[in-house]
Amino acid sequence: MGRNPGIVKVILANMAVILMCVIAIYPVLWVVKMALTPSQAFSLSFNPLPTSVSFDNFHDIIFATNHAGNWLFGHWLFNSVVVATVTTLLGISLATSAAYAFSRFTFPGQKLGMSLFLVTQMFPGVVMAVPLYILLDTLGLLNSMIGLTLVYATTAIPFCIWMLKGYFDTIPKDLEDAAIMDGASRWTIFTKVILPLARPAIVVTALFSFMTAWNEFILAATFLGDETAFTLPVALQRYVGSYNTEWGHFAAGAILVSTPVMLLFFALQKHLVGGLTAGGVKG
């Protein structure tokens, strides 16, 4: 497919993708505009390009301090990075091993297990928040990043298991059989054969786990009890008041929150596509 695509095809394909990019970016341009406008009003005009440029809103967020003079943005960024990274590592390591077992072994409870993992995604959040609070309190994990990370990781794990299992299923079994013939242990096969081959799926699930933890604020605000312990989205949500919202600050914060995600994706995407060497899975 497409070794030598015609010029017409290239132009049409590029135009289609560019149109989608425009649709994807168009609403976000207002976020940028609001962030760069010193006023705190929410304004929509037909022109989404900023008419004046001021970095006051970014300055306000980045240099905010609390009553004790702590540099809040530094704390928040650090917390967010720690929580999201640990959630991702924990989620991925637990999910890859579980997904491998679900994909390659047969054992009693296998089907039930997969269904139960899916079922967890069906629990509406509205019934969960208060019991979770009580549970974390009982476990002594309230007001700690450990508790929060555990909650995020367990929220993300079922998705990761399902995604990875689906991907592992597409990896031909003969690769492993060959390795077993060579005397490799299950663990070696898992780490040396399966994991490298599953890199695209691991990237997808890693990105997903990271986002789960990176953008959440309700649970973080409910479970954490100190301003310096908050994560970035909690801080961002503080600009939403009971009467009105400081849109300039919120928009600037939204940009600060989403930039790392885009950088992360940019860094990871080479593993997402073309991560496999030719011949690896062709079997």
Add this chain to the structure above:
Amino acid sequence: MSIFRLTTCCLLLALFFIFIPNAYADDENNQSISLWHSYRGAERNALDLVVQQWNQDNPETPVSPLSLPYEAYANKLTSAIPRGHGPDVFIAAHERIGDWSASGLIAPLSKTEFTNDQQKQYHDKTLAAFKLDDHIYGIPLAFKNAAFFVNKNLVSPENYPTTTDDLLAICQTLKQQQSGAFCIAYEAGNFYHHAAWLYGFGGGIFTPDGSVELVRDKNAASIDFVKQLTDNGYLPEEPSSSLVAQLFNNSKAAFVLNGPWFMGEIKPNIDYDVIGVPSVSSKGNKATPFLTVEGVLLSSRSNKKESALRFAHYLASRVGSQIRLEQGNQAVAYKPIYNSLKDTIDPKILQFTNLVGDTIPMPNTPLMRSVWEPASQALRKVLRGSATPVDALKGAQHQIKIVTRPAPQSANPFIYILIALVVLLAGCWLAFRKMKKSDTLAQMKASGTAYAYVAPAALGILVIVFVPFIVGTAVSLFSHRAGEFTFVGLSNFWNILSCADYAVDDPLSFYFTLFVTVMWTATNVFLHVFIGLCLALLLRDPWMKLRGIYRVLLIIPWAVPNYITALIWKGMFHKQFGAINGLLVWMGIEPVSWFSHFWTAFAANLTTNTWLGFPFMMVVTLGALQAIPRDLEEAAEVDGAGWFRRFFTITLPLLKPALLPAVILGSVWTFNMFNIIYLVSGGEPDGGTEILISEAYRWAFTRQEQYGYAAAYATLIFIVLLMYNWGTKTLMKES
């Protein structure tokens, strides 16, 4: 050995966790008074200054403030205080003291804690706001009342209206002189703002015996008045708070009815005045906006009550008031401060305090909290021309009656426990028999390795997901009224499923909402997968030279927090000012009133969520495509198979195993996608575009906190999704 290494890895990870400095945990010996609030901006800075001052003067009992996001605030208070993790003092508006006193979060202040002499220092109305059954529950700090903001460029001071007739006359002239400008802009579809006219026309909400009565001629007349403003083009259609600010800042609105927080949204180059809301000419009554009073409340669970009370007085009286007034621009409730600072106060703040006489404290009974949603809905219904004021009010009254209906009869839990036990035992016995028959135990013993791989994930999920879920589901067997849970058995389910409250074809009935939810899920998932798949297929080919950049640009909708982008989409769907209608007009199509009709409102929600959701599917598909050997497709191409054939016979079947999980999970998430419905259509028109999860939220948070009923909704959502899961499994087997 392999299992051993896996376990070691997990242990190391766990250790890494535990050694993250856990400096934020509760300190048992902590002597400081904890203060929670959700202030921001100047108000927050002023509060921090008061705290600093107090901490200098009282180093032995310092205060540590915690600023929380408004959206998590009330929930956090109600979770934390009963479990002893709450603040000692907190700042909140008076409207929820009814709920909080009923559930024991706050206790009334005694005559020694807040003496008569002290009370005399505060504005009467602010005290009244914190009074419930002759007890006072908090010390008032500041108040917020709505007033008229006048743009001086459009109206000169000698023309400031004192009556609605004046107002209408000015509107008439303005309309003739300034095309494209509106006379008045405010959130007309919000009952909070409408209250000014409602009381001005002599209407009301409560009867003397404390029940709600909205169907009154005077209430209808007040709505009719606003409808006339819209019909005459004096008031913009679908006026949202952001539109109001935008119009005023562009000198496109002469008057704005809003509270003091609006001052922060006005651009510095706008010259404006604050005046009272005009009185209603036909009645001769003053228009009477609601008064919201913020006060400092003492947690009933505090163990530092004495010092916390001292701080509360410090914050509310002279020292605190001066800082809050001068630095935080608050209209403070403490009267003496105005005399001592007469010459330095911002005249606009002073204007709000002058107008406080013509306000009415927002009712603080729990009942009021069920009035907002139906009353606002009735307003919007009239404004978009779907009902007469009287009919809309009747609808709202009916809705309030349903929401405030008495709790179901309490049931005997023993029968339920007995049945549950019998079912559990029977289930165990059946499972055991099946296991014995099929030799499962032996198989299980042989599958140690597999279990070891699964165990860490399973254990975490068991504790953190299943336990809270079972507790949450159990709540559906209870009824929650004013802090009290009563066991009612299956009554909540019976009420929902038998359509006891709403007819089957009513937009708020369970079956209607279920239908909308299923449609919502199906259309969304289809569009997500379709667009995601198309883009992924386009973006994998090396001849797309810029694909790296395209990919990053295309995940932007997923990366930016949807709270703000959803609202931008809502703005783009605005009837008069939205970009979408702008585009339609440019193409020569009539502008559409998106949120007035079910299908257009549904389409608006769908568009927003498709925009938000396709990047995820694109990323998943991009990953999944890597598992497909390209030579298969190339071989097919050599054989002369067309693009469509290649796609449906080779690519799609090979993608299926990796894509199917994403589709199933995506449909489950979309089914419960609360944010978009809430932020974009908000259920308009008349709750028609509400989905099951947003209904559950409304029962839990805006309809008298009927947690039991909300939990029953959530449990039903869960059951529906289980059935869906079972259905897809059967389908997959068949195929």
